Amino acid sequence: MTIVIGLTGGIASGKSTVSNMIRKQGLRVVDADIIAREVVEIGQPAYKKIIETFDGILDEDKSINRQKLGSIIFADEKKRQQLNSIVHPAVREEMLKQVESEKQKNALAVVLDIPLLFESKLTHIVDKTILVYVDEHIQLERLMGRNGYTEHEARMRIESQMPLKEKLKLADYVINNNGTLEETERQLRNILDTIIWNLSNND
Numbered sequence: 001m002t003i004v005i006g007l008t009g010g011i012a013s014g015k016s017t018v019s020n021m022i023r024k025q026g027l028r029v030v031d032a033d034i035i036a037r038e039v040v041e042i043g044q045p046a047y048k049k050i051i052e053t054f055d056g057i058l059d060e061d062k063s064i065n066r067q068k069l070g071s072i073i074f075a076d077e078k079k080r081q082q083l084n085s086i087v088h089p090a091v092r093e094e095m096l097k098q099v100e101s102e103k104q105k106n107a108l109a110v111v112l113d114i115p116l117l118f119e120s121k122l123t124h125i126v127d128k129t130i131l132v133y134v135d136e137h138i139q140l141e142r143l144m145g146r147n148g149y150t151e152h153e154a155r156m157r158i159e160s161q162m163p164l165k166e167k168l169k170l171a172d173y174v175i176n177n178n179g180t181l182e183e184t185e186r187q188l189r190n191i192l193d194t195i196i197w198n199l200s201n202n203d
């Protein structure tokens with residue numbers, strides 16, 4: 001049996017950092033953000049729907065300008081829901097395909113890195129959930145530092161997601177990523193050991 005682990009968090013909480021650590025341990029990670037980019041490439045069904053729905057978002061080469069689309073949808077809840085309703089079904093379908101392929105290979109585990117796992121009610125596709133948690137002021141600092149956003153731009157993005165404090169109540173396991181990378185890696189190793197130990201003991 002292949003165990004399907006959902007890795008989630010908030011914007012800039014450290015999911016990519018943790019998923020790179022997981023890959024180093026030899027487990028396959030499927031990244032929803034990467035799939036969400038692939039399904040909106042020129043020629044894909046979601047691309048056509050997006051350009052029919054949103055104005056002024058194309059680059060000269062006709063690809064979608066993500067910065068422009070981001071500044072529209074993170075400032076307007078209704079538009080964000082519209083984009084979600086176009087992109088999420090395609091992302092879900094592709095993720096399920098990749099899970100199926102790991103199951104066919106009899107992989108021990110596969111990890112799905114899905115930022116909006118709880119918001120999009122996708123928990124039924126995973127067996128266990130791991131939340132990468134940070135306090136909001138650290139999240140804000142890291143997001144502004146990584147992306148060069150103003151405080152307003154960063155706050156709009158954070159506020160478009162379920163607060164991490166709410167997600168704490170929903171997750172099976174939590175990694176507190178306020179500290180050093182070493183502390184984060186140690187927590188991750190303990191959690192993976194527990195999940196895989198329970199699996200091999202038929203929990």
Ligand SMILES: CC(C)(COP(=O)(O)OP(=O)(O)OC[C@H]1O[C@@H](n2cnc3c(N)ncnc32)[C@H](O)[C@@H]1O)[C@@H](O)C(=O)NCCC(=O)NCCS
Pocket residue numbers: 010011012032033036065066067069070073080083084087088091114115116160161
């Ligand atoms: C708006 C877009 C074009 C901005 O692209 P950009 O390259 O700047 O950001 P990127 O895709 O790398 O996302 C960064 C982070 O933003 C957050 N985020 C992205 N989309 C959303 C959303 N619809 N609602 C809340 N948070 C979101 C996530 O935490 C994500 O990890 C892009 O995020 C997008 O197409 N979003 C809709 C699809 C989606 O929900 N993706 C998230 C995973 S399924």
Ligand SMILES: Nc1ncnc2c1ncn2[C@@H]1O[C@H](COP(=O)(O)OP(=O)(O)OP(=O)(O)O)[C@@H](O)[C@H]1O
Pocket residue numbers: 009010011012013014015016017018033115142143145146177178179180181184
């Ligand atoms: N423990 C840590 N200490 C210091 N910096 C960290 C730590 N963890 C992550 N970071 C930094 O914080 C930023 C956000 O981390 P990361 O990109 O892993 O988040 P993410 O959850 O994948 O973000 P997104 O969902 O927005 O793509 C990055 O610049 C990363 O290098």
